[in-house]
Amino acid sequence: MSLFLKPLELALNTALAQDLETKHKLEQFEQRSIAINIKDLDQIITMTVIDLQIHLTANTDETADLTITSNALTLAKLGSDPDSLFSADIDINGDVQFAKQLRDLLDGFDFDWEAQLAKVTGDTLAFPIAHGIRQFSGWAKNTHQSLQESTAEYLREEARILPDKSQVNDYLSNVDTLRADLDRLEARINRLGVK
Numbered sequence: 001m002s003l004f005l006k007p008l009e010l011a012l013n014t015a016l017a018q019d020l021e022t023k024h025k026l027e028q029f030e031q032r033s034i035a036i037n038i039k040d041l042d043q044i045i046t047m048t049v050i051d052l053q054i055h056l057t058a059n060t061d062e063t064a065d066l067t068i069t070s071n072a073l074t075l076a077k078l079g080s081d082p083d084s085l086f087s088a089d090i091d092i093n094g095d096v097q098f099a100k101q102l103r104d105l106l107d108g109f110d111f112d113w114e115a116q117l118a119k120v121t122g123d124t125l126a127f128p129i130a131h132g133i134r135q136f137s138g139w140a141k142n143t144h145q146s147l148q149e150s151t152a153e154y155l156r157e158e159a160r161i162l163p164d165k166s167q168v169n170d171y172l173s174n175v176d177t178l179r180a181d182l183d184r185l186e187a188r189i190n191r192l193g194v195k
Contacts, residue, residue: 005045005056012054025105026052032098035064040071066094066102082106 016023029049036045046062048055068075069091077084084090085103092099155162163171 005058009054009056012056016052016054022105023052026054028101029105033062033064033066034098034102035062035067036075037067037069038072038075039069064094066092066098068092068099078106 016026026049030052031048031050033046033048036047037043038045043058046057046064048057048062068085070089074084074087074089082103085092085099085106152162156164
């Protein structure tokens with residue numbers, strides 16, 4: 001993982017150098033750190049801002065101002081969907097105001113991965129690599145959704161642990177009928193009490 005951090009750090013700082021508005025926003029992050037806990041890879045990356053530059057380390061001994069925990073795909077989506085930082089899929093510990101500042105920073109940061117790849121690999125390789133990454137991301141998303149649907153179907157049909165939609169609708173209908181019957185019974189009791 002540490003071999004991967006230096007190229008990523010370089011790419012982020014290069015992109016920030018081209019996005020002066022976002023780089024200016026980094027002033028509020030100066031000397032502050034964010035621990036990114038990638039659960040499915042069992043890795044923690046610490047991001048620190050020093051002199052308006054992002055520094056990435058695999059050091060888990062540091063105490064961070066903010067800790068963000070989730071799986072790799074969910075964390076990767078933060079670039080395109082900063083609001084997902086506050087979704088149920090991501091755990092945040094630490095300074096909540098700092099987390100809001102991070103979301104605002106990500107929201108204004110337009111990082112063109114393909115352009116950065118082109119600088120390293122050339123235009124010829126950048127497009128197929130970026131296309132492959134997008135395809136993998138789409139495959140992972142579809143696989144995750146398919147797995148959820150298959151699990152739910154198994155629990156409904158095979159294990160009979162979860163009710164199917166018609167059973168839920170029947171139950172809710174019966175609850176509504178019972179509620180209406182109770183309301184009528186209460187009205188009759190009230191009428192009898194008045195006499």
